[in-house]
Amino acid sequence: MSDFVDPVTGADALGDPGAPELGAIETGSGSGGEDASRTARDDGAVNKTGTTTVGIVTEEGVVVATDMRASLGGRFVSNKSVQKVEQVHPTAVLTLVGSVGGAQSFVRTLRAEADLYEVRRDEPMTVHALATLAGNFARGGPWFAINPVLAGVDRDGSHVYSIDPAGGVMKDDYTVTGSGMQLAYGTIEGEYDREMSLADARDLAVRAVEAASARDTGSGNGVYVATVTGDGVDIEGFDETADALAPR
Amino acid sequence: MQDNQQAYDRGMTIFSPDGRLYQVEYAREAIKRGTASVGGRTDAGVVLAADRRARSPLIEESSIEKLHRVDDHVAVASAGHVADARQLVEFARRKAQENRLRYDEPIDVETLAKEVTDYIQRYTQSGGVRPFGVALAIAGVDPDGTPRLFETDPSGTPCEWRATAIGGDRETLHAHLEDGYRADADLGGAIALALETLAESGEPLDADNVEVTTVDVESGRVRSLDPETIEPHLADLDIEVDDE
Numbered sequence: 001m002s003d004f005v006d007p008v009t010g011a012d013a014l015g016d017p018g019a020p021e022l023g024a025i026e027t028g029s030g031s032g033g034e035d036a037s038r039t040a041r042d043d044g045a046v047n048k049t050g051t052t053t054v055g056i057v058t059e060e061g062v063v064v065a066t067d068m069r070a071s072l073g074g075r076f077v078s079n080k081s082v083q084k085v086e087q088v089h090p091t092a093v094l095t096l097v098g099s100v101g102g103a104q105s106f107v108r109t110l111r112a113e114a115d116l117y118e119v120r121r122d123e124p125m126t127v128h129a130l131a132t133l134a135g136n137f138a139r140g141g142p143w144f145a146i147n148p149v150l151a152g153v154d155r156d157g158s159h160v161y162s163i164d165p166a167g168g169v170m171k172d173d174y175t176v177t178g179s180g181m182q183l184a185y186g187t188i189e190g191e192y193d194r195e196m197s198l199a200d201a202r203d204l205a206v207r208a209v210e211a212a213s214a215r216d217t218g219s220g221n222g223v224y225v226a227t228v229t230g231d232g233v234d235i236e237g238f239d240e241t242a243d244a245l246a247p248r
Numbered sequence: 249m250q251d252n253q254q255a256y257d258r259g260m261t262i263f264s265p266d267g268r269l270y271q272v273e274y275a276r277e278a279i280k281r282g283t284a285s286v287g288g289r290t291d292a293g294v295v296l297a298a299d300r301r302a303r304s305p306l307i308e309e310s311s312i313e314k315l316h317r318v319d320d321h322v323a324v325a326s327a328g329h330v331a332d333a334r335q336l337v338e339f340a341r342r343k344a345q346e347n348r349l350r351y352d353e354p355i356d357v358e359t360l361a362k363e364v365t366d367y368i369q370r371y372t373q374s375g376g377v378r379p380f381g382v383a384l385a386i387a388g389v390d391p392d393g394t395p396r397l398f399e400t401d402p403s404g405t406p407c408e409w410r411a412t413a414i415g416g417d418r419e420t421l422h423a424h425l426e427d428g429y430r431a432d433a434d435l436g437g438a439i440a441l442a443l444e445t446l447a448e449s450g451e452p453l454d455a456d457n458v459e460v461t462t463v464d465v466e467s468g469r470v471r472s473l474d475p476e477t478i479e480p481h482l483a484d485l486d487i488e489v490d491d492e
Contacts, residue, residue, distance in 0.1 A: 002342065003338075004339050004342070004367070006367075006370050007370055007371060007374035007376075007377045008370050008373055008374045013339070013367055013370070014339075014342050014343065014346060015346055015350070017346050017349035017350035018349075018350075120359065120362075121356065121358070121359055125351070126351075126353065128351075128352060128353070129351035129352065129353050132350070132351050132352040132353075133350060133351060136349075136350060
């Protein structure tokens, strides 16, 4: 509790920069025991995305591609048509990686935060602010077993960030998270070019997910592709990854 | 009337029959008893100037602080109860840092002003507390380079100004600002107008009994002017200057 108290509610008048504004953090004091049981819950027999999610930056915008498989421990396919990229901001998307329950809750919370920020300040959050907030939540909040890609466009240009479960926030030209990451990185490495068109980046992202789907048991069953420009977000799903590639 | 009024001015949260909150109005009276502070915004930046004349020659004038830096890009002038002002300044400083922690971005001036006024408002709606007996002028440059100037009052209403005066003699000072205000003035012009306006309150000014703080658009940073820097600004003005 800070020195500044709301005299009506008795609540702290200063906010917690690591906590979501709406939706209580169930861990309360954040004591080790509760954290441990929560981590165990997200680590248990719950739906995981396994996953390969790819984000690539271009001058024109960003592209994100994700596979469509949910699995139990990567050994049983529990769902074959999961959309693992969701819009969280007028010009930004987040991928769902890790525990499905944790990732879905994370998406809902970021949406609420981005909406409140924009309506109060009359301008959208920058992608950097959104990434910082997501990192704070991953570090201090109730979301442990998540490892999303955040990709978006703002007045400063196109950005891709990875958010790790301990709250690490890293910006890059392209980034991959999920169990198929090494395969996807192998596809992108050497092919990426900072000057490439959005259409070429889209093909590269799809091919990266395709490669991971071929060999990683946690990834597969098609691809979702999100393209983000200054004008907004467009998300499409394809049961066959080949259908997502531009005709040649 | 007197008896009637007294029934409604004890409880902070009680309206009078004609819809007034007397405690809030009394808090505004407290502000009028304070010496004036002036703020002005031009295309080049924002300027705050305050009168810190000492009640006794034995007081160290530098210890009378009416202008406060809140963050790299925001400063505050106060009029009224200094102790109340210090609490709000500290609140604003913490809110500014909270924004950096949460978003890794400097807070914009409007958001900060509204955070402060929302906090002030809570002290008009709760039993057992009194309202803040202070007005603040919150001056800064937004992260996108726009100069902004907001004022808070004890009701918790935020208001944006091109130029304003808080504290005693407000009407006289406002009239002077309305005559002399130019949006395209450079920072020197804005400092001159602020000092001229302060001089309207009567007593002669010298470089030790005024405080001047600027936030210019070019650097986006708060700069506190020392007496040696204020001196030439005063010398250029056509006002009565204390020569001793």
